[in-house]
Amino acid sequence: MEFREKIESLIGEFLQEREDLFLIDLRFSASDDITVILDGDQGVTLQDCLDASRAIEFNMDREEHDFSLQVMSAGLSEPLKSERQFRKNLGRELDILLTDDTKVEGELLKMDEKCITLVLRYRKPKDVGKGKVDVVEEKEIPYTDIKKALVTVKF
Structure with a gap:
């Protein structure tokens, strides 16, 4: 051998x-x-x-x-690579770099064998008038679209 x-x-x-x-x-x-x-x-x-x-x-x-x-x-600087790592980090904030080089940040809500679901929280301008509104939405991301996923550490 x-x-x-x-x-x-x-x-x-x-x-x-x-x-x-x-x-x-x-x-x-x-x-x-x-x-x-x-x-x-x-x-x-x-x-x-x-x-x-x-x-x-x-x-x-x-x-x-x-x-x-x-x-x-695997330390915090190591990207998440396996489904088991994603499962272990349910409920935590993730920074994800997608294969098209866009970045997504959100809370890992759920995952399965094909994709993960993040809860995205952000502010966007109102459709009418001045000011901003809070937006909460879920976004499914297939594993094949993830280039790099890191757990976000907040102090």
Whole structure:
């Protein structure tokens, strides 16, 4: 089994045992620096990262193939990629960049296997007269139209 296939297999076995966790990204550099990014239905703890790291390192021979390994949780700067991540963030504000490069910001109301639904809240000019009115509308966005989705942090 090739080096990359072995790593993919080991992380796959670990995630089968820990069904509350899921893989966001697995990166290999040219110098065999491995980065594993995990997320979980209830978040990812330091112990989860240590367990995943051990599941890989204890089953690899560094004498046979030298590598470095970094296991981390998906942070706020990581875009949402999977349906599970969207489900975990129901009720939160998202900043979304669409494939046509327009931006949408709203609260994630619901999601299914094809699209997400955001609640958009904004002000627009009145149709007649001066001033603005508050608008609340729902917008469905297919996953295929999402270029990048980030959770908005408000303080």
